[in-house]
Amino acid sequence: MKILIIEDELALGKSIAAYLQAESYTCELAPDRKTALDKIESFDYDCILLDISLPDGNGLYVLQALKENHKTDGVIIISARDSIDDRIKGLQLGADDYLVKPFHLSELSARIAAVIRRRRFSGSNLLEAEELSLNTQARTVQVNGQPVELTRTEYDLLLYLLTNRNRVVSKHAIAEHLSADGEGLFDNYDFIYAHMKNLRRKLMAAGWKDRIKAVYGMGYKMEVS
Amino acid sequence: MRLLNKTIQYYFILSMVLLLVAVPVFYLVLRKIVIANIDADLVATKTQLIPQLQVMEIKPGAPNPLLNNDVTLEKSQGGKVPDSLYTSESHRLLSSHLVINQETYRLQIKSSIANHQKLIGSIIVLQCVLLILLLAGLLLVNQELSRRIWKPFYQTLRKLRAYKVDDADPLQLGNSAVAEFRELNTAVEQLAERSRKAYVAQKEFAENASHEMRTPLAIFQGKLELLMQTDPLTEEQAELITDLATASQRMARLNKGLILLTRIQNGQFPETEEIAVKKTAEHLLSQYQAQIEQKNLQLEKDWLDDITVNVNPTLLEVLLGNLLSNAIRHNIPGGRIVVKLANGAFSVRNTGQPYALPEDRIFERFAKSSADADSMGLGLEIVNKICGLYGFTVRYAYESQYHSFTVQMKS
Numbered sequence: 001m002k003i004l005i006i007e008d009e010l011a012l013g014k015s016i017a018a019y020l021q022a023e024s025y026t027c028e029l030a031p032d033r034k035t036a037l038d039k040i041e042s043f044d045y046d047c048i049l050l051d052i053s054l055p056d057g058n059g060l061y062v063l064q065a066l067k068e069n070h071k072t073d074g075v076i077i078i079s080a081r082d083s084i085d086d087r088i089k090g091l092q093l094g095a096d097d098y099l100v101k102p103f104h105l106s107e108l109s110a111r112i113a114a115v116i117r118r119r120r121f122s123g124s125n126l127l128e129a130e131e132l133s134l135n136t137q138a139r140t141v142q143v144n145g146q147p148v149e150l151t152r153t154e155y156d157l158l159l160y161l162l163t164n165r166n167r168v169v170s171k172h173a174i175a176e177h178l179s180a181d182g183e184g185l186f187d188n189y190d191f192i193y194a195h196m197k198n199l200r201r202k203l204m205a206a207g208w209k210d211r212i213k214a215v216y217g218m219g220y221k222m223e224v225s
Numbered sequence: 226m227r228l229l230n231k232t233i234q235y236y237f238i239l240s241m242v243l244l245l246v247a248v249p250v251f252y253l254v255l256r257k258i259v260i261a262n263i264d265a266d267l268v269a270t271k272t273q274l275i276p277q278l279q280v281m282e283i284k285p286g287a288p289n290p291l292l293n294n295d296v297t298l299e300k301s302q303g304g305k306v307p308d309s310l311y312t313s314e315s316h317r318l319l320s321s322h323l324v325i326n327q328e329t330y331r332l333q334i335k336s337s338i339a340n341h342q343k344l345i346g347s348i349i350v351l352q353c354v355l356l357i358l359l360l361a362g363l364l365l366v367n368q369e370l371s372r373r374i375w376k377p378f379y380q381t382l383r384k385l386r387a388y389k390v391d392d393a394d395p396l397q398l399g400n401s402a403v404a405e406f407r408e409l410n411t412a413v414e415q416l417a418e419r420s421r422k423a424y425v426a427q428k429e430f431a432e433n434a435s436h437e438m439r440t441p442l443a444i445f446q447g448k449l450e451l452l453m454q455t456d457p458l459t460e461e462q463a464e465l466i467t468d469l470a471t472a473s474q475r476m477a478r479l480n481k482g483l484i485l486l487t488r489i490q491n492g493q494f495p496e497t498e499e500i501a502v503k504k505t506a507e508h509l510l511s512q513y514q515a516q517i518e519q520k521n522l523q524l525e526k527d528w529l530d531d532i533t534v535n536v537n538p539t540l541l542e543v544l545l546g547n548l549l550s551n552a553i554r555h556n557i558p559g560g561r562i563v564v565k566l567a568n569g570a571f572s573v574r575n576t577g578q579p580y581a582l583p584e585d586r587i588f589e590r591f592a593k594s595s596a597d598a599d600s601m602g603l604g605l606e607i608v609n610k611i612c613g614l615y616g617f618t619v620r621y622a623y624e625s626q627y628h629s630f631t632v633q634m635k636s
Contacts, residue, residue, distance in 0.1 A: 009440050015447030022454070080439040082484075083493065102443035102477050105450045168453040170467075172474045179512070188554075191515040216463035218453060218470075 001046040001116065003027045006036040006062060007078070008055050016049065019105040020112070022167055032056045037065055040073070046120065047074040047112050052090065053081065063093040074115035078103070104173035106164045113163040129162055129224040131208060143206035153178055154199040157192075161212060161222040170219040196220065229371045233364060240360040247356070252349050259341045260317065264310050267319040267334050270296075271308075274332065279325055301331035315339040377401035381410055388417060390424045391490060432487040435480050442480065446473050482603035485543065489610045494537040502541070502571055502634065503531040506564060509546050513553055521559045529567035534634050536615050544611045547604040548573045548630050555628070563627070569635030574627045581623035588619070608632075 003025045007013040010031060017027035028045075030036040033056045040048070040062065048066075052059035059077070066073060075095045079086065082100040090098055096115045099108060117125065117136055125137035133142045139155055141148045150158065160177050161169060171189040178192070196212065204210055213221045226234075277291055278298065292298055301322060308321040316335045323330055381398050388396050396417035398410040449470050453463075488494065510517075510524065517524055534541070552562045552575035560576035588609040590602065608630075612619045618633045 009444060011444045012440065012447055015444065015451055018451055019447070019454075078443075080436050080443075083488075101439040102446045102473070102480075105447050168450075170450065170453060170470050172470050173450075176474075188516060188519060191519050194515070194519075215453075215458070216460045216467075218463040218467045 001025050002043065003112065004030060004036070004039055004043075004045045004048045004073075006030045006033075006049060006054070006059060007051045008032060008053075009051075016105065016108065019167070020109060023109060023113075023165075025112075033059065033062060036062050040066060040071065041069070044071070045073045046116050047076065049108070049112075050075055050077050050095070052077055052079045052086070060089060060093055063090070063095060067094055072119065074112075074119045076108070076111055076115060078108070104170065104176065106160070106167070106169045106173045107177055110160055110163045110177070127159075127162060129165065130211075132162070132203075132224075134159060134162065141203075143203055143208045146206050148202055148206045150199065150202060153195050154202070157195055157199055158203075161220060162224075165222050165224050168215050168219045168221045171217075174220070229368065229375065232371065233367055236363060236367060237360075240356075240363065244353070244356050244360070248349060248353060251352060252345065255345050255348060259345065260312075260338070263317045263336050263338060263341070264319070267310065267317065267336055270334050271319055271321055271332065274334075275321075275323055278323065278330075278332070281325075295335050297333045298330050299333075301329050312338070315342070374403065377403065377406045378409070381406070381413065385413065385417075390417075390420050391428075392421070393492075395421060428487055428490060431483060432491075435483045435487070438476075438480055442473065442477055446470075446477070449473060479603065482607060486603065486607055486610060489540070489607070489614060494540050494614075497535050497537050499533050499535050500538055500541055501531055501533050502545070503528055503566055505538075505541055506545050506549070506566070506571070509542065509549055510564070513549060516550075516553050517562070520553065520556060522553065522556055523559075523561045525561065525563045527563065527565040527567065529565065530569075532566060532569055532571070532634050534615070540611050540614070544608055544632070545571070547608050548632070551604055551630075552628075561627075570631050570633045572629055572631040574629040576626060577628050579626065582621065582628065584621050587621055 001024070003017075003020055005013045005016050005027055007016070007029070008031050010029075013029045013031070017029060020027050025046075028039060028043075030039055033054045036050075036054075036059075048062075050059050050062055063075060066075065076097040076099055077090045077095045078099050078101060079090075080101045082098075087098050096118070097111050099111060114136075117127075125135050127134040127136055131144045133145075134140070135142075136159070141150055141155065141158065156178060157174065160174065171192055174192050175189050178195070196214075200210055200212055211223045213223060215221055274291065274296065281289070281291065289298070306322050308319065310317070310319050312318070313335075315338055317338050319334045321332045321334075323332055377399075384396065384398055396414050398414055401407050401410060449466060452466055510526075548571075549562075549564070552573045555577045556562065556575050557577060562576075563572075563574040565572045565574070588605050590606045608619060611617075612632060615634075620631045620633070622629050622631070
């Protein structure tokens with residue numbers, strides 16, 4: 001799957017590309033609006049990451065160009081500005097999501113996965129990883145075809161780890177993802193441990209081979225092929 | 226003492242001195258003039274009488290047509306004595322010796338000064354009355370005039386008191402006809418404008434700096450996450466990375482807080498709606514359930530009445546969220562939280578450090594309690610700013626082991 005990263009900060013663009021490549025995404029970088037417009041015209045992307053403050057003008061113009069060319073690429077705006085006006089404008093112009101800097105790469109990866117799921121696999125909402133199968137529409141989980149009852153938080157946690165499979169996801173990223181409005185008012189990450197324990201217990205009870213690994217109190221990693 | 230009274234005081238002292246000195250002086254001068262006048266009359270009478278008397282024959286027993294009550298002539302012993310003028314009882318007397326037919330006579334002419342004395346008295350009384358009237362008039366006029374003249378000054382003062390540096394509009398003091406006040410107003414307006422510009426610049430700086438910080442923060446956070454993926458990774462490295470990630474998380478949160486503060490100050494939350502405080506509080510508490518359980522806290526909810534306020538929903542959530550999360554974060558394991566809604570006020574009471582927080586400093590930026598290095602020090606300032614925006618008052622108290630924050634939303 002192809003991702004276009006429109007970001008003038010090369011260091012950030014490269015980080016994103018490096019992280020996403022592990023997910024078998026093909027990433028291309030466009031450091032300014034002109035390059036971005038050229039690329040959009042020539043290729044189709046599954047998802048475009050768009051920084052709206054570009055050296056040669058507002059990135060929202062890229063959204064307009066997409067709309068005029070009747071392109072249906074998914075777009076996630078990544079911006080240092082997060083006023084409600086900016087957000088509304090971006091979403092009105094057809095962006096699928098809006099992510100404010102600084103963000104966790106794992107969060108970005110999860111959002112990209114969600115956008116692609118919505119765009120590409122309309123009809124098929126199944127996410128499968130070995131004996132595990134998630135229905136993202138119905139928000140249900142099956143292990144070897146056997147349904148497992150999970151709480152909302154546990155489901156979110158599982159989906160988050162699954163979309164970031166084979167990578168270490170930091171406890172900070174998980175805490176921010178799980179706290180309802182992403183406010184993250186607490187410095188306490190112990191509550192993740194409790195949720196994680198319950199999730200693993202439930203899945204293993206349904207015959208799942210535990211693939212979630214704690215990495216030195218730094219975070220967790222789900223290892224699936 | 227007011228400047229007005231101060232000037233009046235000096236006027237008053239001057240007038241009193243004038244009154245006390247001027248009246249006796251005036252009396253004496255007037256008296257002297259009157260006596261000099263009488264004396265001149267007496268001397269004139271004498272010079273007119275003497276030639277007539279010298280040619281007149283003195284017949285004892287027979288009345289002299291030239292003599293009367295006021296003019297007496299009698300024989301006198303001794304030589305010639307110079308004329309003398311003196312006052313006796315209520316009369317002015319002139320005695321003169323003259324020689325008629327080789328005999329020395331003493332001529333005495335007298336004039337009453339009682340009438341003159343009465344006149345002087347009347348004049349003095351009249352003058353006193355006039356002076357007092359003048360003084361009273363002066364005071365009244367001065368007071369009224371001063372009040373009218375100082376009016377622009379008091380207007381300026383009133384406007385200055387009401388002026389806040391974060392007002393959107395510059396200070397307008399209006400024009401005064403008095404040059405001094407005009408200058409004062411101009412100077413004050415310029416000062417206020419300079420402060421306002423400095424304030425705006427500082428605010429913009431905080432906002433821009435916060436925004437500019439976000440991209441490097443994103444790079445930092447991203448690289449850290451990539452570092453986490455490196456293999457092999459030792460436990461030591463993992464610990465270092467975790468500490469870095471925690472620090473970057475704090476920076477990100479601080480950044481968010483700063484931007485929220487500048488937004489509130491910029492009035493960027495204009496839309497409001499009627500919201501029930503209880504519902505928002507319940508919603509937040511359910512979100513913090515995991516944290517409450519983690520610390521094994523006892524939560525008590527006293528919903529004695531429900532308040533509906535017309536505020537921005539996001540800001541209400543931030544306001545209540547900050548107070549509630551503080552009560553959880555700064556609590557002791559196994560402690561208690563009492564959330565209460567009563568008499569138009571929302572209050573959170575919680576156990577915590579066994580000493581009172583510095584009441585005057587807790588609502589300031591970065592005035593966090595030293596014991597907790599992880600608190601960001603912006604939460605209560607944000608609370609304070611939101612309260613200020615909607616005219617709520619927030620109070621802190623420490624009593625019987627409980628820290629309490631009360632937000633009076635309706636009186």
